[in-house]
Amino acid sequence: MAVRVALIGAGKMGISHLSILGANSNVEVVGVCDTSKLVLGALQKYTQFPCYTNHSKMLDQAKPDAVVIAVPTKFHYDFVKDALSRNIHVFAEKPFCLHPEQSAELTALAESKNLVNQVGYHNKFVGTFQEVKRLVKEGHIGEVQHFEGEAYGPVVIKKKADTWRSDPSEGGGCLMDYASHVIDLINDILSPVKEAHGTILKTIYSSQVDDAVYSLLKLESGASGLLSVNWSDETYRKMSTSMTILGSKGKIISDANELKVFFKDQKCPQGYSKGWNVKYVTDLAGQVDFYLRGEEYSSQMDYFINTVTGESPNTINNFKSAWITDKAIATIKKSAKNQY
Template sequence: MVKVAVIGAGKMGISHLSILGAHPDVTLVGVCDTSKMVTDFLQKYSGVPCYADYKKMVAEAKPEAVFVAVPTKFHYAMIKDILDQGIHVFGEKPLCLSPQEGKELASLAERKKLVNQVGYHNKFIGTFREVKQLLGEKAIGEPYHFTAEAYGPVVTVRKKATWRSDPKEGGGCLLDYASHVIDLVNDLLGPVERVKSSLLKSIYSEDVEDSVYSLLELRSGLSGVLSVNWSDDTYRKMSTSITIQGTKGKIISDANELKVFFREADCPPGYSKGWNVKNLTDFQENVAFYLRGEEYSSQIDYFIDAVQGKVPNVINNFHSAWLTDHAISLIRNTAN
């Protein structure tokens, strides 16, 4: 059994707690949050020891792994402190507010040989995993263009200030929303090396951007478009998709459906010339505990397996999250 503690009992922290609480290889030894109302409730109904100070929790509960689900501005100092104590860390996205901080954490975790992971859940969605498999097989030939998109109804009216409206807290469409899409591009096609130009547009917010439009160039030389808008109320929830055009075909995928076009009859098994349409259920692996989507459980299963030495720590580690932090910085520095 892996002794696990959670810092931050907001939306993602509660999600992680629910999955960890049902995990057969996990013992929850502590929860930390600054809201006494939240910790009193958790203490009463879950029986898990609760704390207001994470340092006290780590000292008393002695976890082997800690989930950090607090605002991004706290990530660097908190995660560094936990790594220094020889504890494995799962952090929420994005990793840090600056690529320099993220790179330092990645190097520290590597030196100490600690398992490290960041919550970019798209890598655990079956359709996107299949896209990566097809690209690895060169099934659509050489990619020559991509369009990576995400739209959703996060900020659709002018409202009072929250953490989402404060760039120092990690707010804004670029850090909170576009980071998921950038990380997916990095994983499927290669890391962003250069950003040719960017537009960060405010629609309803005053101090942060509500939409991000960028021309990206990857390490491979492949270029494409990033288009993200969290003020689009024609969507019920966040919808992430990627379109990749290649010399032998085309891929269009979101979290629910994969469409692939092959120009030639020489296709991977299970596919045929012309258009192929497959659903998430064709690829998604079953999980023992379902909450919000299989990917949220799958990422935690992978982290716990990595802590136990069952799988290598190569998906969503701090190094890959730092590459996303770096791309975010490039976009911000080229914004008009």
């Protein structure tokens, strides 16, 4: 039987999720909720999806098994809680919550009710980053000494009218919106962030939020590393996220497309040899049934649906992992003494 799914928030990410859900034969979309007349009008006129302007009303009337929540971050806490309290499985967009205490509460609530919980850190479903995690966790590059986590892209490249993304109290800014992806990868592949030093939250074009984040991190494992993220860099065509990891037995340089691994000696995993190895996402990405913008967006939604039907464990991108990332974001923010 198809999983009954509803969507709250049909913005850029929400619409993309909705299209992927709409194409999934294991899913029945039972409701879409948004407050934009423009978007809701288009959905009403051109799709079969039942439309709502009030999310509580939708949850009560449409009675979904699962809900995808893609609203501005400041609403995540309330909306996720509304869904969990009705015993509905939840997929929420990233970052999870504005405050780690809220993330902790929701994590406990979802676990106590035994509900499926997932957050949209889609890089975890990118083939290259999955392989990086495997190489690190299986110890193939030895003890991790240092890393660099980077992301650059052309999101804010001139002064513009303000939206929620330019309001720090609503979850805007490069640290929350953009750097969170990199921080989440660091937490997951290496170890949770323990301390942040010398953090610079730099304003470039925005008036109230950071457009770049630079910070020296110390992880619980003892490894040190550099976080360098800038969403006002127009030399990039789109977001480019990368990880460089230096270990006692080798080194990894990876982005979402290309994985380069250097092994110091012959003792390396199958498919690799001493010296430099290059692998591409074409070798590592799994097949999806419907493609929109990247395999990882379909894969993460398939994973969510499969978890709801009991076919996958709720281990990748669960609330708990997103809570750890929210804690790291708070740690980094706290260490930024000055705005530059």
